[in-house]
Amino acid sequence: MATVSLLSDEQLTPEARxxxxxxxAVRGAEFVNNFWRALAHDPALxxxxxxxxxxxxxxxxxxxxVKEMLYVAVSASNGCEYCAHSHTASARxxxxxxxxYGELLxxxxxxNQTNALASxxxxxxxxxxxx
Amino acid sequence: MATVSLLSDEQLTPEARxxxxxxxAVRGAEFVNNFWRALAHDPALxxxxxxxxxxxxxxxxxxxxVKEMLYVAVSASNGCEYCAHSHTASARxxxxxxxxYGELLxxxxxxNQTNALASxxxxxxxxxxxx
Amino acid sequence: MATVSLLSDEQLTPEARxxxxxxxAVRGAEFVNNFWRALAHDPALxxxxxxxxxxxxxxxxxxxxVKEMLYVAVSASNGCEYCAHSHTASARxxxxxxxxYGELLxxxxxxNQTNALASxxxxxxxxxxxx
Amino acid sequence: MATVSLLSDEQLTPEARxxxxxxxAVRGAEFVNNFWRALAHDPALxxxxxxxxxxxxxxxxxxxxVKEMLYVAVSASNGCEYCAHSHTASARxxxxxxxxYGELLxxxxxxNQTNALASxxxxxxxxxxxx
Amino acid sequence: MATVSLLSDEQLTPEARxxxxxxxAVRGAEFVNNFWRALAHDPALxxxxxxxxxxxxxxxxxxxxVKEMLYVAVSASNGCEYCAHSHTASARxxxxxxxxYGELLxxxxxxNQTNALASxxxxxxxxxxxx
Amino acid sequence: MATVSLLSDEQLTPEARxxxxxxxAVRGAEFVNNFWRALAHDPALxxxxxxxxxxxxxxxxxxxxVKEMLYVAVSASNGCEYCAHSHTASARxxxxxxxxYGELLxxxxxxNQTNALASxxxxxxxxxxxx
Numbered sequence: 001m002a003t004v005s006l007l008s009d010e011q012l013t014p015e016a017r018x019x020x021x022x023x024x025a026v027r028g029a030e031f032v033n034n035f036w037r038a039l040a041h042d043p044a045l046x047x048x049x050x051x052x053x054x055x056x057x058x059x060x061x062x063x064x065x066v067k068e069m070l071y072v073a074v075s076a077s078n079g080c081e082y083c084a085h086s087h088t089a090s091a092r093x094x095x096x097x098x099x100x101y102g103e104l105l106x107x108x109x110x111x112n113q114t115n116a117l118a119s120x121x122x123x124x125x126x127x128x129x130x131x
Numbered sequence: 132m133a134t135v136s137l138l139s140d141e142q143l144t145p146e147a148r149x150x151x152x153x154x155x156a157v158r159g160a161e162f163v164n165n166f167w168r169a170l171a172h173d174p175a176l177x178x179x180x181x182x183x184x185x186x187x188x189x190x191x192x193x194x195x196x197v198k199e200m201l202y203v204a205v206s207a208s209n210g211c212e213y214c215a216h217s218h219t220a221s222a223r224x225x226x227x228x229x230x231x232y233g234e235l236l237x238x239x240x241x242x243n244q245t246n247a248l249a250s251x252x253x254x255x256x257x258x259x260x261x262x
Numbered sequence: 263m264a265t266v267s268l269l270s271d272e273q274l275t276p277e278a279r280x281x282x283x284x285x286x287a288v289r290g291a292e293f294v295n296n297f298w299r300a301l302a303h304d305p306a307l308x309x310x311x312x313x314x315x316x317x318x319x320x321x322x323x324x325x326x327x328v329k330e331m332l333y334v335a336v337s338a339s340n341g342c343e344y345c346a347h348s349h350t351a352s353a354r355x356x357x358x359x360x361x362x363y364g365e366l367l368x369x370x371x372x373x374n375q376t377n378a379l380a381s382x383x384x385x386x387x388x389x390x391x392x393x
Numbered sequence: 394m395a396t397v398s399l400l401s402d403e404q405l406t407p408e409a410r411x412x413x414x415x416x417x418a419v420r421g422a423e424f425v426n427n428f429w430r431a432l433a434h435d436p437a438l439x440x441x442x443x444x445x446x447x448x449x450x451x452x453x454x455x456x457x458x459v460k461e462m463l464y465v466a467v468s469a470s471n472g473c474e475y476c477a478h479s480h481t482a483s484a485r486x487x488x489x490x491x492x493x494y495g496e497l498l499x500x501x502x503x504x505n506q507t508n509a510l511a512s513x514x515x516x517x518x519x520x521x522x523x524x
Numbered sequence: 525m526a527t528v529s530l531l532s533d534e535q536l537t538p539e540a541r542x543x544x545x546x547x548x549a550v551r552g553a554e555f556v557n558n559f560w561r562a563l564a565h566d567p568a569l570x571x572x573x574x575x576x577x578x579x580x581x582x583x584x585x586x587x588x589x590v591k592e593m594l595y596v597a598v599s600a601s602n603g604c605e606y607c608a609h610s611h612t613a614s615a616r617x618x619x620x621x622x623x624x625y626g627e628l629l630x631x632x633x634x635x636n637q638t639n640a641l642a643s644x645x646x647x648x649x650x651x652x653x654x655x
Numbered sequence: 656m657a658t659v660s661l662l663s664d665e666q667l668t669p670e671a672r673x674x675x676x677x678x679x680a681v682r683g684a685e686f687v688n689n690f691w692r693a694l695a696h697d698p699a700l701x702x703x704x705x706x707x708x709x710x711x712x713x714x715x716x717x718x719x720x721v722k723e724m725l726y727v728a729v730s731a732s733n734g735c736e737y738c739a740h741s742h743t744a745s746a747r748x749x750x751x752x753x754x755x756y757g758e759l760l761x762x763x764x765x766x767n768q769t770n771a772l773a774s775x776x777x778x779x780x781x782x783x784x785x786x
Contacts, residue, residue, distance in 0.1 A: 001135040001178055001253065001255045001780075002252050002253050002255060003251070003252050003253050003608060003612045003613075004252060006135075006254075006255075010197065010317055014222050015188040024242050026166055027209040027221060029526060031258070031259060032526075033257045034254045034255060034256070034257050035248075035249060035254050035637050036246070037152045038254045039248065039252070040225075041626070042146040042258055042622070042625075042626030042629065043169070044626070044629075045451060045629060045633075047234050048244065048707065048710070049244075049248070049633070052241060052707070053241060053245070054287050055703070056234075056237045056238055056241045056276050057238070057241075061201075061230035061231045061233075061234050061236065062231055062232050062238075064165065064235045066197055066200070067234070067238045068239045069197070069201065069243045070165035070201060070239065070242070070383065071238060071241075071540060072267045073201045073204055073205050073382075074205065074208045074238075074239060074242035074595045074640075075223065075241060075242060075382075076351065076378055076379075076381045076382035077208045077209060077378055078208060078243065078250075078477060079195045079364070079377075079471060079472045080250055080603060080605060081256065081380075081381075081384055082249040082250075082254045082255075082256055083227050083242070083245065083246050083384055084254070084383075084384050084396060085256045085257075085260040085261070085384060086260050086382060087260070088258070088382075088396040089164050089260040089396075090766065091253075091454075096199060096297060097192060098434060098435070099191070100192045100193055101397075101435075102192075102233075102331055102434070102435030102437070103187075103191050103193045103334050104193065104201065104551055105196070105379055105382055105383070105435065105438060106186075106187045106435075106438050106441075107188070107193075107198050107201045107202060108201065108205060108378050108379070108382055109187075109204075109257060109309075109375040109378050109379050109438075109442070109668055110187045110188075110220045110375070111201070111202045111205035111206060111209075111214070111218075111378075112165070112183060112201075112205060112209065112374040112377065112378040113180075113371040113372070113374055113375040114214065114371070115171065115205065115206055115211040115214050115339075115341075115374065116178065116211045116215050116338050116370050116373075116374040116467075117166075117180070117343075117367055118211055118213040118344055119209075119211055119213075119338045119339075119343075119410055120132050120134070120137060120168060120335075120337075120338035120348075120350075120367055121133050121166075121343045121367070122132065122133050122247070122343055122347060123133050123137075123165045123169045123213045123222070123352055124133060124137075124165060124213075125132045125164050125165075125212065125213055125216045125217075125240070125656075126164045126165050126216075128164070128220070128319070129158070129164070129219075129220040130208075130216070130219050130656055132523055134346060134347060134350045134351075134554065147461075155532055160685035162534075162703060166289070170651065172364070173360070173364030173368075174366055174627050175369065176367060176368050176371075178562045179445065179448070180371070182444070183441065185613075185681045186441070203630040203644065204571070204644075205378075206644075207640050207641075207644035208640055208643075209341060210341045210639075210643045210734045210735060211341060212343075212643075212646055212736075215643060215644055215645075216646060216658060218393075219624035219644075220658075221736060229322060229696060232697075233655075233696070233699070233700055236644055236645070236697065236700060237697075237700050237703075239640050239641070239644055240637040240638070240641050240700075240704070240728075241637070241638040242639050243637055243639065243730070244633040244636055244637040245633070246603075247600055247601055247632050247633050247635075247636040248600075248629055248632070248633050250325075250600045250601075250603045250605075250608060250630055251597075251599075251608055251609050251612075251629055252605075252608075252629070253605055253609060256394070258601075261394055263515065263517045263649075263654055263741060264514050264515050264516050264517060265396045265513070265514050265515050265516060265739060265743045265744075268516075268517075268518060293521060295521070295522070296516045296517055296518075296519050297507070297510075297511060297516050300469065300514045300516045301510065301514070302457070303753060303757070304753070304756075304757030304760065304761075305519040306409055306412050306421070307757055307758070307760060307761050307764075310579070310761075311506075311507065311764070313508070314572065314576070315503060315507070317572070318496075318499045318500055318503045319500070319503075322492070322496050323492035323495070323496050324462075324493055324496045324497065324500075326446075327497070327499070328459055329500045331455075331459070331463065331501075332462065332463060332497065332500045332501065332504070333500060333504045334467045334468050335463045335466055335507055335518075336467065336470045336500075336501060336504035336505060336508065336771075337504060339467045339470045340504075340505065340508045340512075340734060341471060341734045341736060342508040342511055342735075343518065344432060344511040344512075344516045344518055345504070345507065345508050345511050346522070347519075347522040348496050348518070348519070348522050349504075350522075351414060351521070351522040353428060359454060361453070361454035361455045362455055363448075364454075365454050365455045365460070365562065366455065366463065368449045369449055369450070369460045369463045369464060369467075370463065370467060371457075372445060372446060372449045372464075373463070373464045373467035373468060373476070373480075374467060374471065376442065376443075376446070376460075377467065377468055377471045377476050378474065379428075379432065379442070380473055380474075380475040380476050380524075381471075381473055383395050383396050383397060383428075383431040383432070384395050384396050384398070384524045385395050385399075385427045385428050385431045385451045385475045386394045386395060386399075386427060386503075387403070387427075387474065387478045387479070387525075388426045388478075388479070389473055390424060390425050390426070390483075391426070391478040391479050391482040392525055404685070429686070431746035451691050462689070464536060465775065466775075467776075469769055469771050469772075470774075472602060472603045472604060472770075473774075474605075474774075474777055477774060477775055477776075477777050478529060478777060480528060481527045481775075482527075485765075491566070493691040494566075495565070495566035495568070495569055498566065498569060498772055498775055499566075499569050499572075499745045501575070501766040501771050501772070501775055502569075502771050502772050504771075505767040505768055505770065506714045506764040506765070506767055506768040507764070508734075508767065509732055509763050509764050509766075509767040510599075510729050510731075510760055510763070510764050512731045512732075512734045512735075513727065513728075513730075513731035513737060513739055513743075513760055513763055514739075514760070515736055515740060525774070526776050526777050526778050526779060527776055527778060528776060528777075529776050537743070539684070539760035541685045555783060557781045557783070557784070558780070559769070559772075559773060559778050560782050561700060561780045562776045563772065563776070569780055571678045573768075573769065573772070575767060576764060577769070580758075580762055580765045581762070581765075581767045584754070584758050585752060585754035585757075585758050586724075586755055586758045586759065586762075590724070591722055591758070591762045593705065593717075593721070593766075594724065594725060594728045594762045594763065595762060596731050597722065597725045597728055598663045598729065598732045598762075598763060598770065599765060599766060600697050601729045601732045601733060601771055602732060602766075602767065602770045602774075604683050604770040604773055604774055605780065606773040606774075606778045606779075607766070607769065607770050607773050607778045609781075609784040609785070610780070610781070611766075612690055612782050612784075613669075613784040615781070617721065621716060622714070623716035624716045624717055625658075625714045626716075627711075627716050627717045627722070628717065628725065629720050631710045631712070631717075631725045631726060632675060632710055632725065632729060634708060634712075634726075634730060635708060635725070635726045635729035635733075635738070635742075636733065637704075637736050638690070638704065638738065638739075639729065639730055639733045639735040640710070641690075641694065641704070642735055642737040642738050642755075643723045643733075643735055643737075644658070644688060644692070645657050645658050645690075645693045646657050646658050647657050647661075647690050647693045648656050648657060648689060648737075648738045649689075649736065649737055649740045649741070650688045650689050650740075650741070652686060652736045652744070653688070653741050653743075654738040654740070655742040
C-alpha cells in the first residue's frame with residue numbers, strides 16, 4: 001500500500017544491505033521496520049537518512065527518551081500515521097510510562113490549541129521575547 | 132497588528148483582571164505577555180486557556196523544561212511565530228542551554244524530514260508497532 | 263516585502279484591469295487589497311482565483327458570514343498571516359460580533375487540540391461514522 | 394490500531410466511568426465513540442477534554458451546527474482522518490444538508506488555495522485590515 | 525470509508541455525467557478515479573474542480589511532469605494519503621523514473637527540515653531576498 | 656528578531672567558519688544569508704545541514720531549477736516566510752521566469768485545494784494507484 005514496494009532483505013542492493021546491517025548493529029535487533037524497506041529503493045537516500053538519524057537521536061545534552069518524545073509530538077502535529085506509531089513504540093521501548101505519555105499528549109494538545117489562537121489573533125511578539 | 136487590540140491592565144474587565152492576577156501570582160512576575168492581552172477580550176476564553184495551561188505545564192511525570200521543549204517543537208512545526216518566540220524564551224528561563232536547544236532543533240528538523248518521507252511513501256505501519 | 267511587487271492600478275494589463283473593475287463592482291468599494299495586487303502579475307491566475315472566489319463566497323445554502331468564519335478558521339489553522347487578517351476583517355464587515363469571534367476562536371482552539379490528540383493516538387474510525 | 398487499546402466500559406476506572414456517564418447524559422445516547430475510549434487511559438486528560446468540549450460546542454452566539462462545520466473545516470485542513478469522519482457525522486446529525494456540505498467543501502478548498510498563494514507571495518497585510 | 529458514497533456511473537446526474545465524459549476524453553482512458561466519484565455528489569463543485577485542474581496541469585511554461593512532481597511534493601507535505609498515491613501514480617505515468625522520484629523525496633525531506641529550522645529560529649528575511 | 660543572534664563572520668567558531676568558506680566557494684559569492692548565521696550557533700548542526708543541502712540540490716536526474724521550484728512549493732504549503740523568500744530568490748537566480756512562477760503558483764494553489772477536499776471526504780485510494 002506504499003507508493004513503492006517494501007524490499008525484503010533478499011532484494012537489497014549491496015549498498016542498502018550495508019545500511020541494514022548497521023541499523024541492526026546499532027539497535028541490537030534483527031527487526032528492520034518498513035520505513036527503511038521503502039527508502040531502500042534509493043540507497044543514497046537510505047544511507048543519508050539513517051546516518052543522520054543515528055547521530056541526532058544519540059545521547060547528548062538531551063537524553064534519548066526526551067528526543068523520542070519530541071519526535072512523537074512533531075509527528076502527531078504533522079498528522080503522520082506511520083511516524084506516530086513508530087516513534088510512540090520507540091519512546092515506550094526507551095522507558096516512556098503511561099503517565100509520561102499522558103502528559104506528552106496534554107502538552108501536545110495545548111500547544112496546538114494556543115498555536116491556533118495565536119495565529120488567528122496574529123499576536124505581535126513581545127519585546128521581552130526578542131533575542 | 133493583532134486582529135484585536137492588546138488590552139492594557141486598565142482596560143480589563145474584573146473577570147479578566149482576576150486571571151491576570153493569577154498569572155502574575157503563579158509566575159511571580161509583573162510582566163503579562165501579549166497573548167493574554169489579546170485573549171482578554173473574551174474573559175471566558177482567557178480563563179479557560181490559562182487554567183488549562185497552568186495544569187498542563189506544571190511539574191508531573193515530565194519536568195517543566197521537557198514540557199516547554201515539547202511546546203517549542205510543536206510550535207515550530209506549526210510555523211507559529213509568536214509561539215516559537217514565547218516558548219523558546221520560557222524554555223531558556225527554565226534552564227535550556229544552547230547545547231540542548233541545538234539538539235532540540237536537530238530532532239525537530241529530522242522529524243519533519245522523515246514525516247514528509249513517510250507521508251510521500253505512505254509506508255504501512257509495521258505489525259510490531261501496533262498496540 | 264512580497265516576493266513580487268504590488269501593482270498599482272496604473273501598472274495593470276488590460277486583462278488585470280478588467281478583473282479589478284469587477285472586484286470593485288461586486289464589492290461596491292474602490293479599495294482593492296494587496297492579495298490581488300500581487301496576483302495581478304499573472305492575469306490568468308488573477309482572473310481564475312477571483313472568478314472562483316466570487317462564486318464560492320456568494321450566498322447559498324450557507325450565509326456569507328458563516329462562509330467567512332469558515333475561511334478564518336482554516337486560515338488560522340494554516341498559520342496564514344495575511345489570510346487571518348483579511349478574512350477576520352471581512353467577517354466583521356459581514357456582521358461578526360466580538361461574541362461570535364470569541365466562540366469561533368474557542369472552536370478553532372478545541373479542534374486543533376483534539377485533531378492533535380486523535381493523530382497522536384491514531385484512533386480508528388468508528389463503524390458508526392462510516393458512510 | 395491506535396497507539397493505545399480502546400477501553401471497554403468494563404475496563405474504565407471510576408473517574409473515567411463518570412466522564413462516560415456524562416457524555417451519555419449530555420448526548421442522550423448510549424454510544425461512546427473511540428476517541429474517548431482511547432483518551433480514557435488518562436482519566437484527567439479525558440475529563441479536561443470532555444469538560445471543555447461540552448462548553449465550547451454548546452449553543453451560544455453561534456449555533457451548534459455552525460460550530461460543527463467549523464470543526465470539520467479545521468479537521469480537513471489538518472488532515473485528521475478520525476476528526477473528519479466524526480465531525481462530519483456530527484454535523485449531519487445536527488442538520489447539515491448535502492447542499493451545505495458542498496458549500497463547506499467549496500470554501501474549504503478555496504481557503505486552502507488562497508492561503509497557499511498568500512504564503513508563497515508573502516503578501517504584506519494592508520493597513521486597512523489592521524486593528 | 526469516505527464521508528460520502530462513491531458514485532458509480534449509473535448514479536450520476538446528467539451534469540456530473542458530462543464532467544466524467546470530459547475527464548475520459550481528456551485522459552483518453554475509461555478509468556475515473558475515486559476523487560471524482562466522491563465529488564460527484566455536488567456537480568457544480570465537481571465541474572469547477574475539474575475545469576480548473578485541466579487548465580492548471582496542461583503543458584505551458586512548465587512541462588506536465590514537473591507540475592505533477594510539484595503536486596506530489598505539496599501532497600506529501602500536507603500528509604494527504606489519497607493525493608500522495610494518485611499524484612505519484614500520475615507522475616510515473618508521465619515519465620518519472622525511480623531516480624527522479626528519489627531526488628524528489630530528497631528535496632521534499634530537506635525542505636521540510638529547513639522549513640522547521642527557519643520557523644523555530646524565526647530567521648529574519650535578508651534584504652537581498654526582498655523584491 | 657530571530658530566537659538567536661545572527662552571527663557575523665567575526666563571531667564564528669573555526670568550525671562554523673569552515674562551513675561558511677565552503678558555502679562561499681560552492682556558490683561563488685561572498686554573501687551568506689541569515690539562515691546560516693542563525694544556525695552557526697551550533698556548528699555541528701550547521702555543517703550537517705549544509706553538507707546535506709549541497710548534495711540534495713546538486714544537478715542529477717532533476718535539474719537544479721526544478722529542485723528549487725519544488726522547494727518553493729513545499730515552503731509555501733508550510734507557510735514558512737523565510738523559506739518562501741529565500742527559495743523564490745534562488746529559483747529566479749536559476750532561471751525561473753514570471754511565466755514559470757505563475758504556473759508554479761497555480762499548481763501550488765490547486766494542490767492545496769484538492770488535498771483539503773480529499774482529506775475532508777476521506778477518499779479511499781483506488782486499487783489502480785496501489786503499488
